[in-house]
Amino acid sequence: MVMTARQAYITVGVLFLINLLNYMDRYTLAGVLPMIKKAFGLDFEVAGLLQTVFIVSYMSLAPIFGYLGDRYNRKIIMGTGILIWAGTTLATSFNVWLMLIIRGCVGIGEASYSTIAPTIIADMFSGQQRTKMLAFFYFAIPVGSGLGYVSGSQIAAATKSWRWAFRITPGIAVVLSGFCFFVITDPPRGHCEQVAQNTEKYEVKATTWKADMKALLRNKTYVWTTIGFTCVAFTTGALAFWAPTYITSAELAQGITSTSSTGLIFGAITCAAGITGVLIGAESSRRFRNRIPYADAIICAVGLLASAPFVYVSLFLAEVSLPLVWVLIFIGEVLINLNWTPIADILLYTVPPARRSTAEAFQILFSHLFGDAGSPYLIGAIADSITTNKEPAFQAFALKYALSITTFVCVLGGAGFLMASFSLEKDRKEAEFQTEHNIKNQIENYDESIHDDLLMMIPR
Template sequence: MSPPVAVASPSAAPNSTYALFILSLINLVNYLDRYIVTVALPHIQRDFQLDNTQAGLLGSFFMVVFMLASPISGFLGDRVPRRFLVAGGVLLWSLATGASGLASTFAALMVARACVGIGEAGYGAVAPSIISDLFPREQRTRVLSIFYIAIPVGAAAGYGLGGWLSNAYSWHVAFYVGGVPGIILAVMAFFMPEPQRGAMDGPEAQKKLPFLVGLKGLGRNPAFWWTTSGYTLMTFSIGGLAFWLPSFLVNERAMTLDRAGFLSGAVTALAGLTGTIAGGWLGDRMDQRMPGGGLRLSGVGLLLAAPLMVLAVRVSAHAPMFAIIFLAQFLIFLNSGPINAAIVNGVPPAFRAFAMGLNVLFIHMLGDALSPTVIGKLADVSSLAVAIQVNAIPVLLGGLALLMAGKAFRHVNA
């Protein structure tokens, strides 16, 4: 399925910078709320007397709900005003984050995290399609990189804030505080501009597309499926690592929880910022040289990151260990802009939100919905260090899949 090509290169839409700013802030809070639970996990395990397998279910259950709700949100995002889905989703997940702090049983906490997943799905599937309609094609990798910079910054904030508040007060307080910013941003999202679908891709791209026609075309789009396969493998590995890294540092590297949270957050933020910015700039340049060039860049980054993940847990000294973790994360975060730009550029504008929602379904259903529990089970029968080393294999396979995606994207757009 070859995407429509604009006759002229339009300028960014009015108020596009404001919308990008709001959406990026929301994405930051999204990941802040998501990662508070990971650094608070040792306290939650202690209070509810959970083993590692049970604790992993907390992350997996959230992802199951999130991934199942995402295609529904994507379907709606191609048909109703998207800013309402964004605002409603942010409000729901922020209230549910605060409610997580009220949980007095593990079952109640699971229900609250499920509601967080529903709210995040209402936002995650449609935000990239809004951005793609606000900025021209040749700028999308860069602006999507700005949007995805919020992932490492939000994760770092979740690690740092969650670790500090859990240690100084309690994990309940960490959830209360995490829910506040999203309520404010939900109100601001109601006033974002609502761009016309396909506004940056020419008049032909603005036509409506019957759902079954779009679904049939997507099924015959090899670039989309190779990209989704590589993204899924990477998400499995990185989602599991992010969930268990603070626990690994506490249990097997003798760090205090607040120090583990701070250092994990600082390294993730720095690597994410530099890697995502570099990936956006290099991805646009690579795409100008050849269709699918950004995907090839992403594939090479994952191939180089895989052995570094193994090496990181074999190093006992803290300073070199975090240096290796930084380099591995930098190479992984190169792909944030290129992968998502390839998805929105490789499907018709009227089908982008659903394609993103379907992508979210697969990357989480076969990715980080499984990996926290799988890694927890491996850790129970061996150790977290062994589990993390095995977890580098999907990164390696994901790099190969993204190289195939780049080749398929080049063929589709020839």
């Protein structure tokens, strides 16, 4: 298959737009959560369950789509999943109790996309060019998350109803689904590795699911980075879901009644910090990887460890000085966002092409199972155990101590990435060897089949 640079860049552009919409949709709920919570008298625990239901569905379905993504047409899988995602997102706007069920179905679309998109980028680009494309792709996470807060809160404020916040993105998702079917290119698995070896006609073949799992569990870098990424997911999931509500309560506790701009400010900070963090992370990776083979793991560790004190102090100053809190949140988010590109790159160059979707899927499963699937619910439950008083001062106090858990999780995550640095170079070389071995076996089998065909043509 001959793929032009133009096709590759168009494909990355479409994948970026889908990822942007993905995270907008995910955090629209957080942007309007105070409205939903007030309208239906929900406590912290039930409100947190709305996000947990979605994440549980998303992570549970990821291994299925990972298996399919390593074996079947990836753009058809993504396009179909996005259509399901559009329909279920629209359905969430009709009833808050029905939302608990339907939010789970939204996970179908996100699981079909998130497990596959990075592997397509990996098959189209290699080396520093891959890092740049992944950085561009992962800009969508903080920018989309920020836009989710902004669009959710502003649309709800303009229409006087939280329901309309869930009725804009589905139409865009349908259009992007059409792009999946008719615009993007699905390159052969391992395309870059094949080009490097001048063996484009030999497609990298998938191994058995059992063999995939054994290989991934033996891959120490994959295991440790998955643990580190789980801590990132726990922290970002808890802060993204509860921070706007906490700051709103802190404002009210100080007698500040005009809180309509909280979602807008938090969203803008999330966007700016995300862009800054992803840029710094990608550039640091580009500059240091050739000189220090394990640089990507160190970048992730430093970012997560350094973010902990900023997050911790910001939580305890929210009831004292909000301007200072916004500054600390910005710095903390920049440091956390250093991780996105290096984490993705580590997986793609330490796992052979034949099992990358499976690796993505199980990293999603594990990181969300022990990360942001439970963190919004857990933080809500802890806050409820501290106080049931609905007064803003008590609500802010409870959320402050509940959210402080995230800082200790950041430290654990940083330790996980430090452990990954010890095995990263070895696992990278092992992945390169396995890819070459896979293609070599196919060449030998191809040559043997020609030999057998020639023997059959000899008269006997």
